[in-house]
Amino acid sequence: MIAAGLLLLAVGAADIVRQFAPRRWIGYLTVAIILLVLGSVSDAVLPMIFALVAGALWVWCMPTRGRAPMSFWPAVILGVLAVGAVVWFGDRADAGLLGAVWNPRSPFGAVTVDLAVLAVGAGAFLLESANLVVRTALDGEHTWRPIELMRGTGEEIGAEDAGQADGTADVTDAEGGGTPLSRGGFQGGRLIGPLERVLVMILTLAAAYPILASMLAAKGIVRFPEISRDGETGARAEYFLVGSLVSWVIGLSAAFLVWWAAHS
Template identity: 75%
Template sequence: MIIAGLMLLAVGAADLVRQFAPRRWIGYLTVTVILLILGSVSDALLPMIAALIVGTLWVWCMPSERQAPLGFWPAVLLGVVSVGAVVWFGARTEAGLIGEVWALRSPFGDVPFDLAVLALGAGVFLLESANLVVRAALDGEHTWRPLESAAAPVPEAPAPVTEGVEAADQGALAVRDPRAGFKGGRLIGPLERILVMILTLAAAYPILAAMLAAKGIVRFPEISRDGETGARAEYFLVGSLVSWVIGLGAAFLVWWAAHS
């Protein structure tokens, strides 16, 4: 169990550094030192080193500035390895120095240190790493066309010239990225996945269903203006389903670990 938690924690922390750290090498160094200290005091130094290696491979396989060369398959492999680690390795009986003073209670009972690390790692992964997975899935499905690759005109009637917009910009407007209307996705996605995970673990299924339905209702007016292309609708469906699967998968992982 501790292996899965540390891998997810290392991957999630690396992606947070890539997204928010002004100087990445300082962020990577700081995260590495903190995680190594955590591994040392929890008697999990070797699993932590393995997790850092997995985090390094993740950064290479899932770049944030360009299309992922392997698509979202690294995420699938990480999920399989995490599930395998939870299934085959349960919580340890001892957790080193930190285990001697560890005491965490919840409404469902005591929370072992290994389970807490797994839940923390899953939560950190849902923040930014899951965004990269969703983007890789969207890129793999070709649900949008980048502006720089749109050399041919759109096979539709020319859009009316908008007042205040130069004629040279009309082609760019016609092939605008469908994701341009979803500016809050980078924030909405992590919040949504965290809520999916919490509500699923709390067995609040009616609230979960209402939240997911509300998202579709809120987005419907914008999607309905998509016309005949269906690009926005496809983007919304693929992105939402992948995001929900990641959130539900994280909840299932923590639930299985808690009941194993």
């Protein structure tokens, strides 16, 4: 279980550094030091080294700009590795120095070091790494972009799912010149998508299913006026559905992974 937590934490932290750190090498070094300390005090040196290597490979395979060279397969492999680490290894009886002083409680019972690291790692992955996965899934569709995006005008439907940033839609012009096109409108997509996934994870773990269903339904209602302007193409609806469904699946998968770990 600690291996899955460190793995997700390394990937999530690396993507946060790529998005927000002004000097990436300082951010990467800080993340590496934190993981080294965490792995040492929790008696998980080998999983920590594995997590660092996996984080470096993730950064190479999932660029923040342009198409991913391996599509979304790195995300699939990451998911398989995380699930395998939880299913086959489970919780440890000895968590090193950190485990000796770690004794927090929750309304749902004891929270072990391994479970805490897994929950933090899953939450970190939902922030920026999931944005890359959703964007890669959208890029895998060849007809999903609304015509307004291809012309560089109009609001980007589903930006909260793809997590676009910097005031530009990460799309190219109709002639395929490869230059990002500017767009107007609000730019809260970078925040809405991660918040939505974190809420999906928390509400699922808390078994607050009516609230979860209401939140997801409310998103569809808010987006309905824009989707209804599709005409005959259906591009807006496809964009919204693909982005939203992939985002929700990631949030639900993270919740299920933590739930499985807590009850195994």
